[in-house]
Amino acid sequence: MSLLTVSGLSVHAPDGRALVRDLSFAIGPGDRLGLIGESGSGKSLTALAIMGLLPAGMTVSGSVLLDTPGLPASEVVGAPARLLNRLRGRAVTAVFQEPLTALDPLMRVGRQVAGPLRRWRGLRGAALREATLAALAEVRLTDPERIARAYPHEISGGQRQRVAIAMALACRPALLIADEPTTALDVSVQADVLSLLANLIAAHGMSLLFITHDLAVVAGVTDRVLVMRDGTAVESGTVRDIVTAPRAPYTRDLVNSARTFDAALDRRKP
Amino acid sequence: MSNAILEARDVHFGYRHSAPVLAGVSFAVRPGRSMALVGESGAGKTTLLRLLLGLARPGSGAILFDGRELDLGDRARRLEFRRGVQTVFQDPYSSLDPRQRVSRIVAEPLRSLGLGPAAVDRDAPRADRRAEIRQRVAAALDSVGLPADAADRYPHEFSGGQRQRIAIARAVVCEPRVLLADEPVSALDVTTRVRIVDLLGELTRERGLTVVMVSHDLGVVATLCEDIAVLERGRIVEQGGIDAVLGSPTHPYTRRLIASAPRLPAAR
């Protein structure tokens, strides 16, 4: 029983160009799938399509079926806004690349995290405040009270991304989509945020769809990988297989490029 | 240290009423040994680059080119410096003037700095100068792997990786000795990254170019550079040969940087 079943998903630009072509994959409960591709591969559009968030003017065809516990199995493609609003937050949420634009700059952080908590868990007053601080502590933010009172521009990029993760997890969704969540962060912060993500996913038994261009990052955070290029799936398999024995020429190219830089780090060790 | 092309000596830089951006920064770039300036955001890398390019002056300390302190007021020395030190920027979408053709973009250093002492004389007929400029532009485009007809196109017709190549062509057209590259590949896809880094390596070997690369990506700098300086919050915490520093780092920050770099699972 898959949580998410994507079948023959195609997305076309307003001028008719195919941006995603006939994409199919499935994510089961507790699965961690990585979507690897370079710019223009259609990976971000796939994430938006799953959440019904494609920009106006694009045409979608195919099927995106979300079957999460507690909600009836629903088709996202062509779904009305009311259904999508019910799905988003409970069945599936997302964390995006740029934490600066993911948060409302004019609203204090605490209020933003409280938003989904109030909506989905129906909390008010003191209970809401406690839950907010707990959510911030869960993403390992030290001094949650200070963070809750701060505005987004007053905290660092890494902290903002943790807040975005806290907001995404507030409703305990079944599936979390993370689209390049650490690309805009410093490398030392990246490692922390990735490990945080991995722990939380495991702790709450969620499924993860992790989108990135960085093979090394995806290797640490997912079990299976789907390689995309120009809107189609090129190869899929376990992380180990893809990274050690890629079959498709494009995947081999990708892996070799990543290995070049990786190997350079090794050579330097005594 | 005496044969350093570019050198920073005890450089300080800061704004009034705030913490210094750079403090006590000293390092030397030796010809033929490409150098990496590594650090995260807030380390002061961009400011350091601006100082090395003479676009700003240090609060105290000095920047030296060929052993002499930078003096951009003197026209001859300014020309010599600009001809000797060129730069490539991080964002391929902002470093090329969208209203100019590639030929004009790549020719700009030649038009502003002159064709160099060995070239056609300044008093030579314009047609000769134009012909020489055209030829040098074509040679530069060829050396970065772009076809000759790229010269007549506009930047928006090219991809990110190709735009970086154009930027590199512009940087090498006047045959500089040092190329200061500010995160030249971080905005590019990984397969393109390898190609551009290879290109830079080729240029260092074939043209005797010394690259100073500012980056946060250790893998990239480890592929290209021989020396490294690690910056943390405006100070150099460790520097030296890249094998030594990456192989056996002494400063905790350097160790943390190395440990945080995401690694692929071992092959087989």
Next chain:
Amino acid sequence: MSAAVSVPVRTPARRRRRSVTLTAGCVLAGLIVALAVVSLVWLPYPPSDVSGGRLAGPGGGHLLGTDKLGRDLFTQLMIGARIALAVGCGAVALGGILGVATGLAAGFATRWLDDAIAAALDILIAFPVLLVAMLLVAAQGASLVSAIVAIGLGSSAVVARLTRVLVKRVLAQDFVTAARTSGTSWPRIVLEHVLPNVWPTLVVNLALQLGVAVLAEASLSYLGLGAPPPNESWGRMLQEAQATVLTAPLGAIAPGVLLILLVIGVNLIADGLRDVADPTRRRSR
């Protein structure tokens, strides 16, 4: 040697598409321009000829009839077209040159000077153009030149504010820094990099300013602050036709219609220019 990289040929389709709005605008505005140009070499009647009989309707040698003094309406309209365009273009030229120069200065200025200029511009923009015109008229007397100067000043403040923002945006781009490290002097950077990148947006704004200037001139003349006779502007014609608008409506309708045509035409040109000019330069990522 690196393998040569192939370059995709991608001519943006939008540039090819002829702008309908631009054509329509040119036609409308062109009509008025034609009237004005012809008026320089030929008029149906001499401007001060009052032989037609007062407030006569169309016919009898007068295409649109006569005004309250007996002058041929059509002649007056042609002269009015000349005035409208002269003042409009003159004001926009003045405003454009002054505005771009000030905007450039502000764009390059240090923080406090830039703030001072921005504040001054805001104050100038807050002043109604008509008020400035009245002050000028009180000082210099009503004339074509004072109308051009007054409207031009008002226009320059708006242009300057826009130019300032555009210049700052361009200066923040890496290609300007690249020009500096390529040894290009600041004056050449302004000429070769800043102005060409600022120009497309600016020219659209200037076209819009032309419409505003033409209307401002008509308002000034309506209030009697514009050019004095025999330079009959449309605004003055409207004012004179007020009293007799019910008995001889053509005297008010005709200048009004031409005014509308010119302003709409100029605005359509501005819209069309926006289509044709810059934003096909989209990022490919």
